[in-house]
Amino acid sequence: MNIAVLSGKGGTGKTTVAVNLAAILKANYVDCDVEEPNGFIFLKPRNIRSQDVKVLNPVIDKAKCTLCGECVKACQFNALFNTKKEILVFEKLCHSCEACRIACGSGALSFQERKIGVIEEGEGDGLKCYRGILDIGEPMAVPVIRQLLKNVPEGFNLLDCSPGTSCNAVSSLRYAQGAILVTEPSAFGLHDLKMAVKLVREFSLPFGVVINKWDESGYLLEVYLWQENIKVLGRLPQARKAAEEYSKGRLLKDLPLYQAGFTALAEEVKEVFLCS
Amino acid sequence: MKIAITSTGKELTAGHDPRFGRCAYFLIYDTEEDTYKAVENKGQLAGGGAGIGAAQQMTDEGVQVVLTGNLGPNAYNLIKASGIKAYQCKAVSCQEALALYKAGKLLEISQAGPSHAGMS
Known part of the structure; x- marks a missing residue:
């Protein structure tokens, strides 16, 4: 108890x-x-x-990323930013929900562990x-x-x-x-x-x-x-x-x-x- | 060129909001067409990362200039990385802010202000 x-x-x-x-x-x-x-x-x-x-945070594969911005739209915590040249990840805002991975149409997102x-x-x-x-x-x-x-x-x-x-x-x-x-x-x-x-x-x-x-x-x-x-x-x-x-x-x-x-x-x- | 002014309302006569991430609206003024539109700040009620969300809206709208009070550390870096120029403005109304900018009387923001500055 x-x-x-x-x-x-x-x-x-x-x-x-x-x-x-x-x-x-x-x-x-x-x-x-x-x-x-x-x-x-x-x-x-x-x-x-x-x-x-450890928590999981997204990593973007630049070779596969098309900069479409769907991952940014999916993120409810403003943890991703599209500069139109690359996608930036704000790890400390990420809640590890993986919505960005689901939204990505080109398989450019994977996750890596980070110790907190x-x-x-x-x-x-x-x-x-x-x-x-x-x-x-x-x-x-x-x-x-x-x-x-x-x-x-x-x-x-x-x-x-x-x-x-x-x-x-x-x-x-x-x-x-x-x-x-x-x-x-x-x-x-x-x-x-x-x-x-x-x-x-x-x-x-x-x-x-x-x-x-x-x-x-x-x-x-x-x-x-x-x-x-x-x-x-x-x-x-x-x-x-x-x-x-x-x-x-x-x-x-x-x-x-x-x-x-x-x-x-x-x-x-x-x-x-x-x-x- | 598109200029975004952080605003408390939807019209140019509305009050200028010194906060970036937590302002109610962005008034986006088009210098070529001499027209403006009001865009709601989606990050206004965000639990966190409001400045990041607001900066994303600026790049998505194709804004080149932002007139506001201060930029927090994240917003400042993103605005800079996106090639947008930000100017510090203490004007009362958005109209006044725009006039001051056109007259070349505003200083460019060259460093980030404190984070969460507009939160009470």
């Missing part, structure tokens, strides 16, 4: 929740935030194996860790996320997703059977939580909310959750100590202030997602 950890707003504590929960539940940890994966800093997996992620990132896996303390890393300068994360999630093992996997509700978060959710939404008591946290709730409801996924950096200021958030009848899986207190430990790459689950909160959260997660 794959449980996605997402938030809408960035910096609410997706990774904090995901790595600590994975460590407590001995769940496999999968870092899907491939533009800035940081979960390995906390879980410190060993024996890392990696494989490349890597998938890594390794062993943490009693759990497996996976992550995708998008190469610097590459704009498209979805192929990396897809290859990462196609290769996760059976069992209980926690997917640490990208912030936001765009393609990157959506493509992780496609592989999830449930979701944990992490939010904070700020106005931004609430605003973006509402977008994340809309998204998981669109996917008809069972979900619950974790309020991180919890304090009394989150009145509007509590009202919203109550009105929408959304399950609160746990509340983790706001404390400077958490930021200090995080900055050193340490887990919070054994800190006196957080131990009870994380243990209770882990129990709730087990009950909601694993026993239903």
Whole structure:
């Protein structure tokens, strides 16, 4: 079973929740935030194996190309350009759909692989860790996320997703059977939580909310959750100590202030997602 | 010769749009016939590569001169590679832009501006 950890707003504590929960539940940890994966800093997996992620981009055989421009018309992503002397390919805009190859009447198009990132896996303390890393300068994360999630093992996997509700978060959710939404008591946290709730409801996924950096200021958030009848899986207190430990790459689950909160959260997660 | 002016509307009296890839229309003025037509910018709502799509429209329409505000890196290179001259223009209306060009008062764009400049 794959449980996605997402938030809408960035910096609410997706990774904090995901790595600590994975460590407590001995769940496999999968870092899907491939533009800035940081979960390995906390879980410190060993024996890392990696494989490349490649996409297919068109190559034009100039000897066969008639410069008719049909490939350019077929491309929905403006990845091809006809200068009337040659066809130029903008590889980073290409979505590898191969419509250009179908449109080409003279068989001038073939495809070649281009590396855009890597998938890594390794062993943490009693759990497996996976992550995708998008190469610097590459704009498209979805192929990396897809290859990462196609290769996760059976069992209980926690997917640490990208912030936001765009393609990157959506493509992780496609592989999830449930979701944990992490939010904070700020106005931004609430605003973006509402977008994340809309998204998981669109996917008809069972979900619950974790309020991180919890304090009394989150009145509007509590009202919203109550009105929408959304399950609160746990509340983790706001404390400077958490930021200090995080900055050193340490887990919070054994800190006196957080131990009870994380243990209770882990129990709730087990009950909601694993026993239903 | 055909001159394309990035425009917010379909008439010469319409506002000049300083954006290239994301403008609403191109007004294509034919200097020999003294006529113009409005062409919708197909790349206006593109998810990405709007400047590339717009530059392709310019070459497909046989345009030799473009009057706009800025060209992003991709559009600049393609316009150059296609042998089209681009001029920077801060005019209010398209009519005014054309008049400034005819009077030789516009500077040729000699470097690419920032990408996604017209996006808010």
